[in-house]
Amino acid sequence: GENVEQHPSTLSVQEGDSAVIKCTYSDSASNYFPWYKQELGKRPQLIIDIRSNVGEKKDQRIAVTLNKTAKHFSLHITETQPEDSAVYFCAASRVGNQFYFGTGTSLTVIP
């Protein structure tokens, strides 16, 4: 089965700085890679996703890059704000199949 690893487990940045979270996956057949943001006690919210036929996708301050050859993908948050503080999860899946989640990154943005 698929194995998704995520680093770092915790990340602290100063407000306004950038944050980068990285994930690797093992199954070369995985073709969909979403990122979720989860606040304490709340449901995970999809913040950005990327398909395997795309190398990069950006949505305002958030971007995701994918390297299919190396089987890794990264979340980039620029100009971080205190409200970006949360736990972020990456995931990998084949369309129609189950999702495999990373172990999560607790991001703290220091005002």
Place this chain on the structure above:
Amino acid sequence: GAVVSQHPSRVICKSGTSVKIECRSLDFQATTMFWYRQFPKQSLMLMATSNEGSKATYEQGVEKDKFLINHASLTLSTLTVTSAHPEDSSFYICSARPPHNEKLFFGSGTQLSVL
């Protein structure tokens, strides 16, 4: 985006009782729903895949007689924690994927506390 509703949001029960959690897809039909368990500051652990009209598929190590899943309609899946014990205390969350859509949407989660 699609809406997945989950109830109740919080349950406190005595040890030995059973608890039922409902997961509904409000604006789409879901032939498959997923049930996850999440411990504090940990990732989402897939417990089982709920299939409409057939038996659920359980992940290794998850007791199917302990965690009963029923997916009786295209919009409703239920998870029943039978004879709950304190070690079953956790955050349980369901999710579903609309037809022809790769995105996965989550319910709001249920915090179960067994005394």
